[in-house]
Amino acid sequence: MPSITVLEFEKLIDELEGNIRKTREIAGRENRDVGVEIEDLEKNRDALLREFFDALTPWDNVLLARHEKRPYTLDYLPLLFDDFLPLHGDRLFDDDGAMIGGLASLDGKPVVVIGQQKGRDLKERAQRNYGYARPEGYRKALRLMKLAERFNRPVITFVDTPGADANVPSEERGISEAIARNLREMSVLRTPIVSIIIGEGGSGGALGIAVADRVLMLQHAVYSVIAPEGCASILWRDPARKAEAAQAMQITARDARALGIIDEVLPEPLGGAHRAPEATGEVIKEAVVRHLKEVGRLSKTRLLSSRYEKFRSLGRFIDPEAPEDSATPPAENPAVVSP
Amino acid sequence: MPDWFRRRHAPPGVANDSQSTGVPDVPAGVFTKCEKCGRILLAKDFERDLKVCPRCDHHHKLSADERIAHVADPGSFQEMDAGLSSADPLGFPDYAAKAAKGVSVSGRPDALVTGTAGIGGYACVLGVADFRFMGGSMGSVFGEKFARAAEYALDQKIPFVVFCASGGARMQEGLLGLMQMAKTSAAVAQLAEAGVPYVSVLTDPTTGGALASFASLGDIILAEPEAYVAFAGTRVAQQAQTHKPPANYQTSEFQMEHGMVDRIVPRKELQTTLVRVLAFFGAPQQSSPLAQAAAAANGNGEMGEPAKSVGRNGKGPH
Incomplete structure (x- = not known):
C-alpha cells in the first residue's frame, strides 16, 4: 500500500513532467536530439503512474x-x-x-x-x-x-x-x-x-x-x-x-x-x-x-x-423463511439473499 | 443561599445521582423520571400517560411494541416477516456487535416491525421503527420489510401507516444502506400510483435519510410534539451551518411552520387522529382479527379481494 496520498504522488509526477519539459526546452535551444531521453523519462513517468494507480486506496479515490x-x-x-x-x-x-x-x-x-x-x-x-x-x-x-x-x-x-x-x-x-x-x-x-x-x-x-x-x-x-x-x-x-x-x-x-x-x-x-x-x-x-x-x-x-x-432488489439480509429457489445466494453465505 | 436550605438527604426511595445527570436517579420499578425536566413520576402513571411527562409534556421514545399497543386495536396486530435479520454485508467494523446489542435491547432482529392491524376498526398495514435498534437506522432489513409491507398494502388495497423513529441510512451497510432510501420511496410511489393511502407519522427522532425518503412522502404527515425532525443531524450540520438557527430549529414545530408537516398531534390524540384520517380514506373495516381471517379464507370479506399471493414470498402476516 502506498505510503503517500495520490495528491502527494501527483507532485512527484509534476516534477517529473517539469523535467521532461525542461529537457525539451534545452534541447530545442541547443539543437540537440533528446528523443530517446524524453521517451525514457515518459516511460518512467507512466510506469510510476501505473504502479501507483494500481494500488490506490479508497481514500485516494476520495481525493x-x-x-x-x-x-x-x-x-x-x-x-x-x-x-x-x-x-x-x-x-x-x-x-x-x-x-x-x-x-x-x-x-x-x-x-x-x-x-x-x-x-x-x-x-x-x-x-x-x-x-x-x-x-x-x-x-x-x-x-x-x-x-x-x-x-x-x-x-x-x-x-x-x-x-x-x-x-x-x-x-x-x-x-x-x-x-x-x-x-x-x-x-x-x-x-x-x-x-x-x-x-x-x-x-x-x-x-x-x-x-x-x-x-x-x-x-x-x-x-x-x-x-x-x-x-x-x-x-x-x-x-x-x-x-x-x-x-x-x-x-x-x-x-x-x-x-x-x-x-x-x-x-x-x-x-x-x-x-x-x-x-x-x-x-x-x-x-x-x-x-x-x-x-x-x-x-x-x-x-x-x-x-x-x-x-x-438492493439489500442483503438473512431471511430464514426464504424458499430455497427464490434467490441466488452469494456463495460465501447461503443464508444471505438478494431478492 | 444559606446552607440549611439545601437538601442534605435524598427523598425516601430516591437515590441521589445528581453528579452524573443533574437529575436525581430513581430505583427501577416504582418511580421513573422525566428525561427532560427530571420530574419524578410514578411508573404506573407514566405508563398510563403513554410516557408523556405531565409537567413538561416531553414525549419519551416508545418501543415498537409500546407503539403498536397504543395505536392498534387490542389483539389486532399480526406481525409480518418477523424473522428477517441483518447480514453485515460489508463486514463493517463492530456492526455485528452493534446489531447483537440492538437485538438484546429491543428484542427484535432489526429496527422495523411490520404487520397488519386494525386502528379503530380500520384495516391497515402498520410499520413501526424502533429507535433502540441501532437508532432505528435503515439497513437492508428495514428497506425490505418496508417494501414487503407496502406491497402487501398495495395488494390488499388497505392503507399503509408508518411510524418513523430513525436516524437515517445505516452507515454500517454503506451504499446498501443509502439505497434503502430509494427502495422505500419507490415502494411508496407504487402506492401513490395505485391510490393506496400512505400515512407517515414522525416521532423523535426522524432525521437524515429517513426524512429525505419515506418519512416525507406521506399523503398525510403527522408528527409528535417537539420531536427532532431534521435533514442533517447536529454533528453533521455543525460543519455546514452558516446561518443562525431559530430556537425551535429542527423540531416538529419548526417543520410544520415551514409547511413540511400536516399536523402536530399529541400522543394521547394520535390514535383518534389516525382513525379520522383512515375514515377519510375510506379504509376497509376490520371487525376483528378472527373475522378478518375468516373473510380472507372465504375470499369474500370486507377486506376486499383476498390475496392470491400475499407478500413477496407468498406469505401474509403470520
Missing part, C-alpha cells in the same frame, strides 16, 4: 473524486452533446447554481441533461455553493425530468456533490422533502434515465438525481452513504480516521459494482480523468449512448417495472 482539476459536469457537456441549452429555475423560489440542467442533443437526438456543478474558482464556488445543492436544485431537476417525461425525451444526469445543502435556509425550505420527492418521482418517471457518477456521489444529495435505469460510475469517483469524515466522526468521534471510514464503507466504483449498486464502471485515463478530460468524455459518451439504446428498446411498462425491481 481524486474531489480533485480541484477534476472535470465537472459543465466540462463534460460539450464533449458529449451538441448545443446544450441551459435552463434555469424551479418555478417555485429560486435558481440553484449547484444544479444545472437544460436541453441538448446526443448524436442528434434530443435529451434533457441535469447535473450537479461545483465551482472552479472562489467566486464560482460560492455561486455554486461548493456543489451542495439546495431544495431548489432538486426541484429544478424534477421540473426538467417531468418536462422530459411529457415530451418523451430521455434524461441524463451527472452526479457530483459532497452532499445536499444542510444549512438553515435549506432545512426551512424542505431539503428532505425535495430529495424524497425526487426519489419517489424518479422511480416512476415514464422515460429512460441514465445517471453517471462523475466525481463525488455524496449520500442522499447524490441519490436525489440518481434513481435511474442505468447508473454508471467513473473509475475514480466515489459513492457513499455519508462522507468518510462524517462517518468517522459519528462512529469514532474522530474525523481524522476518514481513510479508515472510506475503506470500511466500500465507496469505490469497483465496490459499488460488486454490491450491485451500479451497472458499469467507466475506466478513466491513467492518472485520473483530469489528466485527459476529452478521452474521459468519449468513454462516458460511448457508455451513455449504449445504455440509452438498451433501455430505449423497452416498453414503458417494462421500463418502469425493471426500474422498480432494480432498486427493490
Whole structure:
C-alpha cells in the first residue's frame, strides 16, 4: 500500500513532467536530439503512474473524486452533446447554481441533461455553493425530468456533490422533502434515465438525481452513504480516521459494482480523468449512448417495472423463511439473499 | 443561599445521582423520571400517560411494541416477516456487535416491525421503527420489510401507516444502506400510483435519510410534539451551518411552520387522529382479527379481494 496520498504522488509526477519539459526546452535551444531521453523519462513517468494507480486506496479515490482539476459536469457537456441549452429555475423560489440542467442533443437526438456543478474558482464556488445543492436544485431537476417525461425525451444526469445543502435556509425550505420527492418521482418517471457518477456521489444529495435505469460510475469517483469524515466522526468521534471510514464503507466504483449498486464502471485515463478530460468524455459518451439504446428498446411498462425491481432488489439480509429457489445466494453465505 | 436550605438527604426511595445527570436517579420499578425536566413520576402513571411527562409534556421514545399497543386495536396486530435479520454485508467494523446489542435491547432482529392491524376498526398495514435498534437506522432489513409491507398494502388495497423513529441510512451497510432510501420511496410511489393511502407519522427522532425518503412522502404527515425532525443531524450540520438557527430549529414545530408537516398531534390524540384520517380514506373495516381471517379464507370479506399471493414470498402476516 502506498505510503503517500495520490495528491502527494501527483507532485512527484509534476516534477517529473517539469523535467521532461525542461529537457525539451534545452534541447530545442541547443539543437540537440533528446528523443530517446524524453521517451525514457515518459516511460518512467507512466510506469510510476501505473504502479501507483494500481494500488490506490479508497481514500485516494476520495481525493481524486474531489480533485480541484477534476472535470465537472459543465466540462463534460460539450464533449458529449451538441448545443446544450441551459435552463434555469424551479418555478417555485429560486435558481440553484449547484444544479444545472437544460436541453441538448446526443448524436442528434434530443435529451434533457441535469447535473450537479461545483465551482472552479472562489467566486464560482460560492455561486455554486461548493456543489451542495439546495431544495431548489432538486426541484429544478424534477421540473426538467417531468418536462422530459411529457415530451418523451430521455434524461441524463451527472452526479457530483459532497452532499445536499444542510444549512438553515435549506432545512426551512424542505431539503428532505425535495430529495424524497425526487426519489419517489424518479422511480416512476415514464422515460429512460441514465445517471453517471462523475466525481463525488455524496449520500442522499447524490441519490436525489440518481434513481435511474442505468447508473454508471467513473473509475475514480466515489459513492457513499455519508462522507468518510462524517462517518468517522459519528462512529469514532474522530474525523481524522476518514481513510479508515472510506475503506470500511466500500465507496469505490469497483465496490459499488460488486454490491450491485451500479451497472458499469467507466475506466478513466491513467492518472485520473483530469489528466485527459476529452478521452474521459468519449468513454462516458460511448457508455451513455449504449445504455440509452438498451433501455430505449423497452416498453414503458417494462421500463418502469425493471426500474422498480432494480432498486427493490438492493439489500442483503438473512431471511430464514426464504424458499430455497427464490434467490441466488452469494456463495460465501447461503443464508444471505438478494431478492 | 444559606446552607440549611439545601437538601442534605435524598427523598425516601430516591437515590441521589445528581453528579452524573443533574437529575436525581430513581430505583427501577416504582418511580421513573422525566428525561427532560427530571420530574419524578410514578411508573404506573407514566405508563398510563403513554410516557408523556405531565409537567413538561416531553414525549419519551416508545418501543415498537409500546407503539403498536397504543395505536392498534387490542389483539389486532399480526406481525409480518418477523424473522428477517441483518447480514453485515460489508463486514463493517463492530456492526455485528452493534446489531447483537440492538437485538438484546429491543428484542427484535432489526429496527422495523411490520404487520397488519386494525386502528379503530380500520384495516391497515402498520410499520413501526424502533429507535433502540441501532437508532432505528435503515439497513437492508428495514428497506425490505418496508417494501414487503407496502406491497402487501398495495395488494390488499388497505392503507399503509408508518411510524418513523430513525436516524437515517445505516452507515454500517454503506451504499446498501443509502439505497434503502430509494427502495422505500419507490415502494411508496407504487402506492401513490395505485391510490393506496400512505400515512407517515414522525416521532423523535426522524432525521437524515429517513426524512429525505419515506418519512416525507406521506399523503398525510403527522408528527409528535417537539420531536427532532431534521435533514442533517447536529454533528453533521455543525460543519455546514452558516446561518443562525431559530430556537425551535429542527423540531416538529419548526417543520410544520415551514409547511413540511400536516399536523402536530399529541400522543394521547394520535390514535383518534389516525382513525379520522383512515375514515377519510375510506379504509376497509376490520371487525376483528378472527373475522378478518375468516373473510380472507372465504375470499369474500370486507377486506376486499383476498390475496392470491400475499407478500413477496407468498406469505401474509403470520
